[in-house]
Amino acid sequence: MGDNRNVASEFMRGITKDNPTFGLVLGLCPTLAVTTSVENGIGMAAGTIFVLVGSNLLVSVMRNEIPDSVRIPIELIVIATFVSIVDMVMEAFTPAIYAALGVYIPLIVVNCIVIGRAEAYALKNGVFYSLIDGLGVGTGFLLMLMLIGGIRELLGTGGIKLFGIQLVDFVSMLGYNPIGMMTLSPGAFLTIAVLMAIVNYNRILKALRGA
Amino acid sequence: MADASIFAVLMDGIFLKNFLVVQFLGLCSFVGVTKDVKSASGMSGAVIFVITMSAFVSYFLYTYILLPLRLEYLTTIAFIIVIAALVQLVEFIVRKFMPPLYRSLGIYLPLISTNCAVLGAVLLNVMNEYDFIQSVTFGIAAGLGYTVAMLIMASIRERSNVLYVPKAVGRGVTYAFFIALIMSMSFANYFKVIPL
Numbered sequence: 001m002g003d004n005r006n007v008a009s010e011f012m013r014g015i016t017k018d019n020p021t022f023g024l025v026l027g028l029c030p031t032l033a034v035t036t037s038v039e040n041g042i043g044m045a046a047g048t049i050f051v052l053v054g055s056n057l058l059v060s061v062m063r064n065e066i067p068d069s070v071r072i073p074i075e076l077i078v079i080a081t082f083v084s085i086v087d088m089v090m091e092a093f094t095p096a097i098y099a100a101l102g103v104y105i106p107l108i109v110v111n112c113i114v115i116g117r118a119e120a121y122a123l124k125n126g127v128f129y130s131l132i133d134g135l136g137v138g139t140g141f142l143l144m145l146m147l148i149g150g151i152r153e154l155l156g157t158g159g160i161k162l163f164g165i166q167l168v169d170f171v172s173m174l175g176y177n178p179i180g181m182m183t184l185s186p187g188a189f190l191t192i193a194v195l196m197a198i199v200n201y202n203r204i205l206k207a208l209r210g211a
Numbered sequence: 212m213a214d215a216s217i218f219a220v221l222m223d224g225i226f227l228k229n230f231l232v233v234q235f236l237g238l239c240s241f242v243g244v245t246k247d248v249k250s251a252s253g254m255s256g257a258v259i260f261v262i263t264m265s266a267f268v269s270y271f272l273y274t275y276i277l278l279p280l281r282l283e284y285l286t287t288i289a290f291i292i293v294i295a296a297l298v299q300l301v302e303f304i305v306r307k308f309m310p311p312l313y314r315s316l317g318i319y320l321p322l323i324s325t326n327c328a329v330l331g332a333v334l335l336n337v338m339n340e341y342d343f344i345q346s347v348t349f350g351i352a353a354g355l356g357y358t359v360a361m362l363i364m365a366s367i368r369e370r371s372n373v374l375y376v377p378k379a380v381g382r383g384v385t386y387a388f389f390i391a392l393i394m395s396m397s398f399a400n401y402f403k404v405i406p407l
Contacts, residue, residue: 084284102338
């Protein structure tokens with residue numbers, strides 16, 4: 001590949017321009033459903049990163065062999081295989097997170113981010129850059145899940161608990177009264193709507209300054 | 212076997228566990244195809260049909276093939292292939308016998324195979340250990356719940372075209388999420404007053 005891409009910029013693209021939540025607006029179901037706490041968000045993102053990197057690699061390796069007409073079924077089967085691996089590994093080693101994520105683990109199969117990257121990137125690019133792209137977009141997804149999970153957990157329960165360690169506790173520190181709604185489904189819509197509005201606001205400001 | 216009555220399963224699927232606003236399944240189409248009522252209703256019709264068919268087929272596949280052969284670990288792969296094949300089949304049939312319906316559903320049909328709502332419904336059927344009647348009822352209820360939420364959302368978006376909206380919210384995805392917030396509150400809480 002003799003173009004001017006480099007590894008760092010390809011990786012950062014997944015976090016900034018091709019950010020799954022605010023750039024591509026893909027994979028919204030898990031973004032909203034599992035972000036009741038930071039811990040669940042990290043578990044979900046870890047599973048998704050594994051599937052994303054694995055499927056990007058495998059699709060990229062086979063990209064010259066896959067006939068165009070059946071590429072989507074092939075991609076789906078590759079992704080479903082990796083999802084089954086994640087499903088079984090999580091059930092065996094992290095049963096608590098597996099129970100909290102429930103049906104959303106097998107649903108990584110239909111996460112638009114994974115098939116979107118396989119379709120838009122891995123089919124056209126070499127193995128190494130597909131790996132970097134998978135890692136970059138996966139990291140962007142992880143950061144978004146942690147951000148949304150963090151906001152919802154902080155407002156909804158008054159503190160952030162990570163792998164059994166209480167990091168912040170507003171309830172005892174400030175006498176904060178938790179808003180229970182934030183950990184339920186309306187809280188998810190509220191969080192993402194406000195975050196998107198802030199992102200849009202910044203974009204408009206930037207465009208105004210540029211003009 | 213779960214011993215929930217048919218009515219309880221039906222109400223669960225339509226309101227209490229509404230796929231779009233409570234369980235967040237199928238959100239892509241919820242914000243993507245709700246700009247006008249016509250495309251929202253076309254999409255909903257296709258989803259009802261595919262979810263019901265998938266619930267029907269996946270029950271037999273799981274109970275009579277995967278369970279006896281101890282192939283539970285293949286559930287995800289088997290279901291996604293069944294759904295993809297089913298969507299393709301539905302597309303062929305509708306195109307051959309109902310050309311007007313095919314033209315109105317058009318691009319939405321192939322999109323359904325990657326809609327989380329369909330796979331979610333059949334996986335939840337397995338997780339809740341529903342029997343045959345309950346599985347199919349839950350499939351229909353999930354489809355109806357999807358339709359109700361899609362139509363409310365599309366109507367609100369269509370009617371509120373003349374309202375003033377701040378520029379940062381706009382008319383796109385962000386706006387849809389603010390409407391979804393209000394709908395989600397009413398769906399999750401209002402129907403709790405109905406004793407099941």
